[in-house]
Amino acid sequence: MLGYSDDDIKNAAEIREWLTKQILEKQDEIEKIKITLSLIDSVLKNGSFKTAANLNIPKSNSTQNQKVEGQSTSRSYKNATDKHSEETKQRSVEDPSFREVKPIKRLKDNTLVAQVYILPNSMEIIPEETINISLDTPPFRSFFLNRILQGMRNKDQEKIKQGYLSESEMINYDIITDEENSENIKKVIINNYREKERVNEIFNTAAWVITRMLEKGEK
Structure with missing residues (x-):
């Protein structure tokens, strides 16, 4: 292929493999959602569910109430989030009471290769001590x-330019390496992920990337 190096082709093949896995995982999630939706529909169909129209609530008033409630919820959520962020700053990642830990395992032998610590506004990807992966x-x-x-x-950055986000809220990351070997990754810290979808994408990508890195290191 003219214009593409061997490394470009290899990277494209690796990315294609990752995307294929992502499609399969998303399809599985969609099927589960469909099953759940079907169960909910069955409950609503057989139960005594009534719509706003059946309750003789004027449409205009119903819409207005929904808007007010939505605004109130947004303000309360922001206040709760700000308070939670301040509390999190005072606590250590070593405190097990407020963290979620997700393991990354190698598919071929189910070996634990890393742990992902998920906090309210940050993530830490920490390879196992026996695992050596280079930058x-x-x-x-x-x-x-x-x-x-x-x-x-x-x-x-685009959201910052549009005024929807402040610079302090922008996602950032830091790579911690071994003191003796500056290329050996000891920890990856990701701050301000803000969205659950990003947590899932980062976790799934990290799992695939670390597995590929280990495979290359074994060659």
């Missing part, structure tokens, strides 16, 4: 940092 091992820089995390930063 320079593909596709860490080319895909995980430059495509996924930097891609999220680019979207946040």
Whole structure:
């Protein structure tokens, strides 16, 4: 292929493999959602559910009430989030009472290779002590940092330009390496993810990337 190096072709093949896995996972999620929706429809059909029209509530008043309630909920959520963020700053990631831990395991032998600690506004990806992965091992820089995390930063920068986001709220990340070997990754810290969808994307991508890095290291 003219204009493309061997590395470009390899990276494209790896990304295609990752995208294929993402499609399969999303399809599975969609099927589960459809099943849940079907169950809910069955409950509503057989129960005593009544719509706003059946309750003789004027449409205009119903719409107005929904808007007011939505605004009130947004303000309360923001206040609760701000308070929670301040409390989180005073607490350590070592406190198990407020964190979620998700393991990353290698598919071929189910070996635990890393742990992902998810806090209210940050994530920490920590490889197991027996796992050595280098900053320079593909596709860490080319895909995980430059495509996924930097891609999220680019979207946040657009929101900042449009006035929807402040610079302090923009997603950022830091790579902690071994003191003895500056290329050996000890921890990846991601702040201000803000959205659940980003948590899922970062986790799924990290799982795939770390697995690929280990495979390359074994060759």
